[in-house]
Amino acid sequence: MAGNGTVTVIGAGIIGLCCASYIQRHGRQVRVVDSVPPGRGTSFGNAGGLSSGACVPIAMPGIVKQIPKWLLDPEGPLVVRPGYLLKALPWLLQFIGSAKPERVERSADAILALTRPLFENLIPLARDAGVEGLIKRVGQLHLYSTDAAFAGDARGREMRLRRGLKLDILGAEEIRQMEPDLAPIFRHAVYFPDHGHCADPLGLSEGLAAELARRGGEIVQARVNDLEVGPDGVRAIVTEAGTLPVDELVIAAGAWSHGLAARLGHKVPLESQRGYHAMLAAPNVGPRRNVQWTERKFIATPMEAGVRFAGTVEIAGLDAAPDYRRADVLLKQGMDMFPGLKGGEVSRWMGHRPCIPDSVPVIGRSPTVRNVTFAFGHGHIGLICASTTGRLVAEIVSGAKPSIDPAPYRVDRF
């Protein structure tokens, strides 16, 4: 039962679960509400990348020149469904606007503050939940098959080096030694020794949820249809399972969060960048670590349940049916990456990346509604940012000194 300062979290994705786990460690009762079981939203099917040095926003200077090429290529990494273009246009214009060099530098600092302490904040939660073994700290590779693409990413490398991040530049022979099953088409790679991956993102969420319940947290499976707002803030959430009273509310509803924020008077530019994966359950060959084919913008990851190829961006909104041909393209490109790849059942999946134009999520208290804190908009890096976001949200909710400056993530910055 809520009461006595119970904190209600909407969303049992990796963000909501990390928030709830840290809030619980601050001595508060928590209740997590989601229409699906824990970890079954976007957090289910991501590429598992754990990049503690991620700081480069998606919208970088020069991206506008690349967009037409991507859109014209049927196997390219970007699709905008024609029927959705007009609706997405304001967001797309803000996305392009955020690619200015000075904005990109600001965004990079804000992103890095969340990603840098990733392992320090995630490992204790995973250890308590008995799922630490899913976190593999074996580095990460960004691969380039052309000199032009490698040269084109120079600004991103320079941004990372300037911020003191560790990376090594590899040539073809070193790539082959590290990843012997790769096709011999990769001429350059950037190796990130401090990065890693999660070999079962769903298992991580399920582990955190089980630990939350063991510690007395409540998990309610119900859709939240409305918020009851009074002069003192949100009084209750209206769910399919009835109206539940609220003392403190955290909104961590991923790509669906803007509707709830709008109900409280906050207009947030949040758009779904739909992504896909294809998995092969029993691969004969594959990657040793999380490897990204940079030109094609997809990632191959060795998961507990097989090899996963994840990527592509499809702008089509929250309601359109998945187009699993996007997942088939990923599998085909994965086979180009690992010649002779075969083995086992193929599964396909689509999920909604919750994207803010400048790649900087929304974290922090509502400036107008007393008892509401936001935690959403983590886009392509929600798994990476989840643990630091959770810690920060718990500090904000409990009035503790924040471990990182929350200012860049304000909901009223747009």
Ligand SMILES: Cc1cc2nc3c(=O)[nH]c(=O)nc-3n(C[C@H](O)[C@H](O)[C@H](O)COP(=O)(O)OP(=O)(O)OC[C@H]3O[C@@H](n4cnc5c(N)ncnc54)[C@H](O)[C@@H]3O)c2cc1C
């Ligand atoms: C193909 C792909 C690859 C990716 N690769 C990576 C990667 O390698 N590394 C990385 O860090 N990130 C990656 N991401 C991004 C990452 O998966 C997301 O940023 C992250 O999962 C977002 O977590 P979340 O908790 O905000 O959202 P979700 O996991 O979607 O959770 C939100 C939850 O809120 C619930 N909800 C929404 N509205 C309501 C409501 N009204 N009532 C009740 N419940 C509600 C939903 O059911 C959902 O379960 C990838 C994403 C995709 C699609």
